[in-house]
Amino acid sequence: EAEVAQSPRYKITEKSQAVAFWCDPISGHATLYWYRQILGQGPELLVQFQDESVVDDSQLPKDRFSAERLKGVDSTLKIQPAELGDSAMYLCASSKRQGSSYEQYFGPGTRLTVT
Amino acid sequence: AQSVTQPDIHITVSEGASLELRCNYSYGATPYLFWYVQSPGQGLQLLLKYFSGDTLVQGIKGFEAEFKRSQSSFNLRKPSVHWSDAAEYFCAVGSSGGYNKLIFGAGTRLAVHP
Numbered sequence: 071e072a073e074v075a076q077s078p079r080y081k082i083t084e085k086s087q088a089v090a091f092w093c094d095p096i097s098g099h100a101t102l103y104w105y106r107q108i109l110g111q112g113p114e115l116l117v118q119f120q121d122e123s124v125v126d127d128s129q130l131p132k133d134r135f136s137a138e139r140l141k142g143v144d145s146t147l148k149i150q151p152a153e154l155g156d157s158a159m160y161l162c163a164s165s166k167r168q169g170s171s172y173e174q175y176f177g178p179g180t181r182l183t184v185t
Numbered sequence: 186a187q188s189v190t191q192p193d194i195h196i197t198v199s200e201g202a203s204l205e206l207r208c209n210y211s212y213g214a215t216p217y218l219f220w221y222v223q224s225p226g227q228g229l230q231l232l233l234k235y236f237s238g239d240t241l242v243q244g245i246k247g248f249e250a251e252f253k254r255s256q257s258s259f260n261l262r263k264p265s266v267h268w269s270d271a272a273e274y275f276c277a278v279g280s281s282g283g284y285n286k287l288i289f290g291a292g293t294r295l296a297v298h299p
Contacts, residue, residue: 075226110291110292112275112277112289112290112291112292112293113229113275113287113289114289115286115287118286126286161228161229161260163228163229169235171217173231173234174231174287175230176221176229176230177228178227178228179227179228184270185236
């Protein structure tokens, strides 16, 4: 069964350092999502791609976060510089197309700890 | 604005007992509603979804949920809980148009006693 792959699974970094997360969606899925899940809360959408284009980044802190999906397949989320408040689980999901009727499939996540 | 409230942060049930997890939503139009489950260290898995039609929907692992428009609720139920059901459960609402943005509740952590 096809799955969404994410790496690394765990990352510990110091405040002010740069960190990057990688996501490989299910093959053929045009829509890719990055969510942030703070401990004790539900996931919150950071950025959504349709193919290689960003269609929603309204909740992405653009002064320190960036995301790209250059060839419309895998994606990278970067934080520079990291802050203590960035400690969270970062989840990637993909769906065949955009629209709530298309199921989102989630990867296992990257747990980030900023010290 | 869309929002989802899960009133119970933590629930404990005995194995074999029935389960109901509550979810209330706020949305101006007909919502798309979802329940996801997250096991420790894992991503989210879709249990079931409601788009339209029959207000009682069946999902995987023996779960069901009932959409009640008058109460703005979409509660998740299971008649007999298994120890493997211990996990965190998230209710989410999505729009029927636009870019598919899901709004999640804060989650309910389920513990199962043997």
